[in-house]
Amino acid sequence: MIKITELEKIYRTEEVETVALNKLSFEVRDGEFVAVMGPSGCGKSTLLNILGLLDDPDAGSFLFNGIEVAHFNERKRADLRKHNIGFVFQSFNLIDELTVFENVELPLIYTGVKSAERKKRVEAVLDKVQIMHRRNHYPQQLSGGQQQRVAVARAVVNNPKLILADEPTGNLDSSNGNEVMQMLTDLNEQGTTIIMVTHSEHDSRYSHRIIRMLDGQTVTENILV
Amino acid sequence: MLKNYLKVAFRNLWRNKIFSSINIIGLATGICCFILIALYVTDELSYDRFNVNAENIYRVDADINFGGNALKLAVSSDPMGATLKKDYPQVQEYTRIYASEGSKLIKKGNEYIDEDKIAYADSTLFNVFTLPALEGDTKTALNEPNTIVISETAAKKYFGTIHATGKTLEVEMKPYKVTAVIKDIPHNSHFHFDFLLSMKNVAYGFGNFLSHNFHTYILLKPGTDYKVFEKNFDQVIEKYIFPQAKQFMQIASMDEFRSAGNKLEYHLMPLLDIHLHSARWPELDTNSNIQYVYIFSAVALFILLIACINFMNLSTARSASRAKEVGIRKVLGTERKNLIRQFLTESTVMAVISLFIAVMAAWLVLPLFNNISAKSLSLGSILNGPVMLLLIALPVFVGLVAGSYPAFFLSGFKPIVVLKGKINTGFKKSSLRSALVVFQFFTSIVLIIGTVVIYKQLNYIQTTNLGFNRDQVLIINAAGALNNENSDAFKNEVLKMPGIISGTISSYLPVASSRTDNTYSKDAVMDAKNALSMQTWVVDYDYIKTMGMQIVKGRNFSKDFGTDSSGIILNEAAVKVLGYVDPIGKKIYSSFQDGSNNPLSLKTYTIVGVVKDFHYESLRQNIYPLSLRLGHNSGNVSFKVSTKNLQELVKIVEAKWKIIAPGMPFSYRFMDEAFDNIYRAEGRIGKVAVIFSMLAILIACLGLFGLVTYMTEQRTKEIGVRKVLGASVPNLVVMLSKDFLKLVFIAAVIAFPVAWWAMRSWLQDFAYRISIEWWFFLLAATIALVIALATVCFKAIKAAMANPVQSLRTE
C-alpha cells in the first residue's frame, strides 16, 4: 500500500537547517499494523504528516497504492486524503464548537455523502465506539478517553483504507489507552492498514511490526508477528 | 510603579506594531471626525447668539395664501414694525432692513465694484442687534438721508483705513456720507452686510400694509411670551390691513376673505431659530437646515461609536490571544491586581495616543475642511466647552473599558485553564460580538444609502430640466444706468458681433434678480374669491428666445401685433390656478399699483401665450404662478452667446459698453454661475456629508478587518482539523464567510427602513426631488457585502491555504 524510498524532509529556518527525514525508505503492505518508535525529535510526526499527505517531502519517492504522490498538488492530495486516510492525534483535535455527532459527521460532509446516509453511518460508528449516548455533547464535556474514542470514530467513519495515529494514547491513562488500542486492533482485523507513532513499548506490542527511527533514519525493523 | 507599567505598555505596543497602529489609527480617525463635526455643529448652533438681546428678538414673518399663491415670507409691510411699537407696549423696539434692490455699484477710484452685501436699514438696527461701532455713533447714524454705515472690511477696501467717518462713498452714482464704521458682522449671523444705507433713501410707497418688502425685527421686552403676543396680529389685520385691502377688492370682511380659501397670517420667528429653521422668502443669506445638524450629529456619534467599538473589539480580541501569557505570568506568581493594572495601562495609553493624533489631524485638516464647508472654524472654539470634556473623558473611558476585558476576565481565571486555552470560546461565540458586527454593518448601510440619496438629489438639482437654458447666457448688470435708447443701442450693437445669438433687456431673470408681485382677477371686479396673486415680469420680444424658454400654447410677444402691450403670457402654473383649458384670448384684470397708496382701476390684459413652467426660485420650492408682460425694463441686458472663449467676448462687449455709455460702470455675470450660487451651500453640505460617510464606512471596514482577523485566528486550529478531514479551500471560505453574511443580512434588514425613513424626511424639503429607488438599497447592501466578503475572503483564503500541519502545531 505504501512504499517510500529515500524520502527527505528538511526544515529551514533563518539560521538552522533541520534534517527531519534523511533518505528514509520502507514499505507497508495492505492490512499491516505498524508502530513507529524513536526518541523525541527523530522525525516521527514529520513522517506521519507526509504519509498522510498533509505535507510534501523535499526529495524521494512516495508510492501510495502504486501511484507516485510525492509531487501531487494540494487539491489532488486533499482528494486522495479524504477518501483513503483517517487520522488520530495525540491531542484529539476535535472541534470545540461542534457536538460529538457533528464532529464525526464532518469527513462525510466533505466527501459528499447524503444527509440520511451520514446519519446512519455516524450512528453506527458511534455505537461501535460506545459513545452513542453522548452524541449531543460537546468535546469539553467528555473525558480524555471519550474524546479519543470520538476521534477514532471520526477517523474511521469514512471507511478509510489507512489510519495514521500519532501517539493516540499519549494523553490517556492506561485503561483508556488500552481501550483505544483495542479499537485500533479491531479495525486492523477488519482489514484497515494502521501506522501508529508511539513512545510506549506496551502499545507497540499491539502492532505487527515496529520501525525504530533515529535522526530521520530507520535503524531497525522488528517483526512481532 | 506606574512608570514600570508604562514602560511595559509601550514595549507591548511597539512589539505589535501592526495591531497597535490599526487600533490607534481607527480610534484617531473616529475622534478626528468627531472633533470636526462637533466644530461644525457647534458653529451652526451658535448663529446670532452674539446679540445681547438674542433671546428677545423676533422677525415678523407673513404667511399669505392668496389667489392660488402660497407665500411664506420673511418680510412684512413697511408700517408693521412702527405700528406694533405704537400699539403694544411689549414691543421695546423695531427695525427694518430693505434688501429688495439687490447688488449696487460702488465707486472706488475710477472703477465700479458690484457690491451685494448692501441694504437699507433703520438706525434702530443698532438698538436691536449688537453691532458695535468702531467709529461714529450708530444710534443716529442712519437718521438722515444720504448716510451710510460701513463695515471695517468695507472701510479698509474703499478708504484704506478704518477711519472713514465723514468721508463720502458713491453708491449708484449718488454720494453718501459715512456716519459710522462698525465691526464686521460675525460670520455666524443670519445676515452679512458691509454697507447699510439710510432707509430714508428708499423710493417706496410708504404706508402700504399690503406690500411686503421689509425684513422687520422687533425686540420684545424681557419676559414676553412671543406665542401669546402673536395673537395680537388678528387685531392688527382688522384695524389696519383690512381697511386698505377693501379699497381695491370687493370684500366685506376678513372672514369672507378667509372663507374663499385665502389666508393672511403673521408670525414671529425667534432670531435664534432663523439660521436653522427658516426657509422663507427672501432670506437675507442662505440659511442652513436643522436637518443637517441632526444628520451631522448622528454621523458624528455613529463614527465615534464605531471607532470605540472597534477599539474595544480589537483590544479584547488581541487580549484573548494573550491568554497564554497571562497564564504563564500567573504561574510565575504575578498578582492579579498587577495584571489588571498592566492591561488597563496598555489600552488607556493607546487611547490617549489616539486622542493626540486625532487632535493633530483635526488641526491639520481644518483648513481643508473650512474650505469645503465654507466656514471659518478654529479648534479654539471647543477648547473650553463640554465637547472638550467629552474629548478627554472619552478616550480614557474607552481605554478603560477596552482594557477591562483582559484585565478582569483573563486575570481572574485559574492559570491552568488559561494555559489550556479553553476560554477562547468566550468571545468567539458571543452574541455581543455578533451584535457589534451587525451594528457596524447597519451603520455602514444607512450611511451608504444616505450618501447615495444626497448625492443623487444634489445632482438632480444640477441637471434637472429647469424650463430655461442657463448655459452660455451673459448677463450685463446695472444696465439701468443706461436710458432706454442707450440700452436698445447697446443691445443692437452687441447683437451685431459674432458669437451673439440673441439678446433681451429685462431685470427679471430666473436667477437672483428683481421680483414683483401683482394681483390679478378673472373678472372685471376683484373679490376675495377670484383674486390671483402672481409674479409679474416685464420683458421684451426676445426674452423667451434668449432664456431658452418654451411656448406651449399660443405665441410669444411679437412686433406683428400692435396690441401686445396689453397682451400677457402666463406660465402653466398660472393657467392651472385660473382653471382655463384654453386660455388663449381670455382676459384677466390687474390692479397695477404704482407704489402710491391710491387704489387704481383694474387694467385689462389678454392672454396671448403660455410658457412652459420654469424654475425661478430654489428647487426646494414649487413653481408658482407667473406672468410676463411686454415693456421696457432695463435692469439687465442678457445675451445668449455661442463661443468657446467667453472672456474674449466679454472684453469686446465691454469695449462696446464704454463707447455707448462712457463713464458708466460695466459689470457682468454668467447665468449658470448665478444659478450655481443658489445651490452652492447645499452642494457644500452634501459634499461634507459624503466625506464623513466615507470615513465612517472606512472606520467600519477597519474594525471589520480587525474582527475578521481575530476570528479567523481563533479558528486556526479548527481550520487545520477540517482541512485534514478533507475540507477544500472553497469549503472553508464559504464556512468562514457564512457567519458574516448572515450578520450583513440582518443588518440590512434593520438598516433599510431606517435609511428609507431618514432620507424620505430629508427629501421632503425639496419640492422637486428624486424618488428613493430600490436599487439604492441593493447597492448599499452589495457594497457592505463586498466589503465583508473581501475582508473575510482575504483572511479566510490565507488561513485555508496555510499548511494544516502548521495550524495543528500551534496547539
Ligand SMILES: Nc1ncnc2c1ncn2[C@@H]1O[C@H](COP(=O)(O)OP(=O)(O)OP(=O)(O)O)[C@@H](O)[C@H]1O
Ligand atoms: N515546522 C518546523 N520547522 C522547523 N523544524 C521543524 C518543524 N517541524 C519539525 N521540526 C523539526 O524536525 C525534527 C523532527 O520533528 P518531529 O515533530 O517529526 O519529531 P517527533 O519525532 O515527532 O518528536 P516527538 O516524539 O517529540 O513528537 C525536530 O528536530 C523538529 O525540531
Ligand SMILES: [Mg+2]
Ligand atoms: Mg511527534
